[in-house]
Every structure is written in structure tokens, then in C-alpha cells.
Amino acid sequence: MSLVPLSELARAAYCPRQLYYARQDDERAPPPEVSSIRTLAFEYPQLLAASDEELRSSPVASSPTTYRANLTRLRDRDVWDDITDPLARDTLVTGKDCRGIAHKLVGDPPIPVLVSPGEPPERGVWEPQRVRAVGLAKALAWEREEAVERAIVEYPAYGIVRTVRLTVHNTAAYRRALTIARTLDFVPPRLGNSAKCESCEYRTMCGVKTRSLKSLLGF
Numbered sequence: 001m002s003l004v005p006l007s008e009l010a011r012a013a014y015c016p017r018q019l020y021y022a023r024q025d026d027e028r029a030p031p032p033e034v035s036s037i038r039t040l041a042f043e044y045p046q047l048l049a050a051s052d053e054e055l056r057s058s059p060v061a062s063s064p065t066t067y068r069a070n071l072t073r074l075r076d077r078d079v080w081d082d083i084t085d086p087l088a089r090d091t092l093v094t095g096k097d098c099r100g101i102a103h104k105l106v107g108d109p110p111i112p113v114l115v116s117p118g119e120p121p122e123r124g125v126w127e128p129q130r131v132r133a134v135g136l137a138k139a140l141a142w143e144r145e146e147a148v149e150r151a152i153v154e155y156p157a158y159g160i161v162r163t164v165r166l167t168v169h170n171t172a173a174y175r176r177a178l179t180i181a182r183t184l185d186f187v188p189p190r191l192g193n194s195a196k197c198e199s200c201e202y203r204t205m206c207g208v209k210t211r212s213l214k215s216l217l218g219f
């Protein structure tokens with residue numbers, strides 16, 4: 001059975017219909033700011049010492065005070081040494097079912113890190129990223145032939161770092177997304193979830209009416 005790219009698993013978890021459109025449109029590259037935000041994840045010690053002006057002229061998304069406070073809390077956590085001194089960067093990991101890029105491998109034994117260019121939820125990790133993080137941990141475990149019980153998701157624009165454990169719940173979400181990605185051969189129904197649709201890059205193609213358009217049209 002062919003390997004599913006982890007980016008497809010994340011889309012399957014977000015919206016199967018979005019995955020369908022993304023497969024028809026394989027030329028769409030990530031926006032250029034994604035790579036400059038991801039670079040922040042390799043500069044935490046320098047960012048912690050940076051002036052307000054330096055932080056404001058970087059892709060940091062919080063105020064300098066909030067960002068510094070987040071990084072200070074992060075520095076006090078066990079994970080700090082590992083994430084600021086990764087073993088490897090942008091490593092392709094290939095498992096039994098899926099493959100994708102771990103933005104870092106950290107710790108001993110190594111665990112994978114996914115670096116998100118976006119904003120974290122209030123708690124935990126967004127489901128598409130959780131699914132992707134579980135996929136990375138499973139792929140790394142397959143490669144190394146040893147258990148990998150967790151992965152890390154970093155939100156460097158906010159100085160927030162969260163752990164994803166391979167719980168029953170998270171593994172079930174991963175398996176659901178894998179099944180969707182493997183069996184998708186039709187146009188799935190729309191979600192009817194305006195919060196997700198408003199930030200979907202395929203909403204025009206999909207034809208959903210987002211909240212702002214609905215209000216303009218008086219619905």
C-alpha cells in the first residue's frame with residue numbers, strides 16, 4: 001500500500017473535502033512567511049535576549065512582553081535544552097503507513113517535532129497537527145524499530161510548545177485520518193462548519209458561503 005504524506009493526513013483530519021481539492025492542486029506552495037516563522041523555532045535563545053524593536057521587526061506574532069514571558073516559561077521547562085539543540089533539522093521520516101518531514105528531531109531517544117507557523121489553541125494542539133504529530137512519531141518508531149511515545153508541536157511565532165502523546169484518543173484520530181486519505185475517491189460533502197471554512201484556502205472552489213459573505217448577502 002502506498003505511503004500517505006503527513007500533509008494529507010492533516011488535511012483529512014481538517015476536512016476530507018479540502019484534501020480532495022488539494023490533491024487536484026498539487027502546485028500550491030506554502031506562503032513565503034511560513035519558512036521565516038519556522039526559522040524562529042531555531043532561534044529561541046537569541047529571541048529571548050532580543051530587544052522590543054528586534055522582536056517587532058521579526059515574524060513574532062505576540063507583543064514583545066508576552067513573547068518574552070512565553071519564552072521565559074519555556075526556558076524553565078525540561079524540553080528547553082532539547083528543542084534549542086536539536087539532533088537534526090528537516091528530516092524525512094518514513095513509516096509503514098506514512099511519511100513526512102520532522103522539522104526537528106530532539107532528545108535521547110529522539111522524538112519528532114512539528115513546527116507550526118500558526119497560532120496555538122488555548123490548550124493542547126489543533127487536531128490536524130495532532131494527527132500529523134502522531135504520524136511523525138509512528139514513522140520514526142518504524143524507522144528506528146523502537147517505541148516513540150510522544151511528539152512535540154512548536155508554535156514559534158507565539159513562543160508556545162506543546163506535547164502530543166500517543167494516547168488511545170490521538171491514535172484513533174490518526175487512524176481515522178489515514179483511512180480517509182486512503183479511501184478518498186469521490187468529492188466528500190461540505191463540512192457546514194463556518195469556522196473551518198473561513199480559513200480554508202479552497203473555499204471559493206468549494207462554494208461555501210463564509211460568515212462574512214453571508215452577512216453581506218443578508219443571510
Ligand code: SF4
Nearest residue numbers: 015018191197200206
Ligand atoms: S471550504 Fe469548508 S467544506 Fe469546503 S473544503 Fe474548505 S473546509 Fe472543507
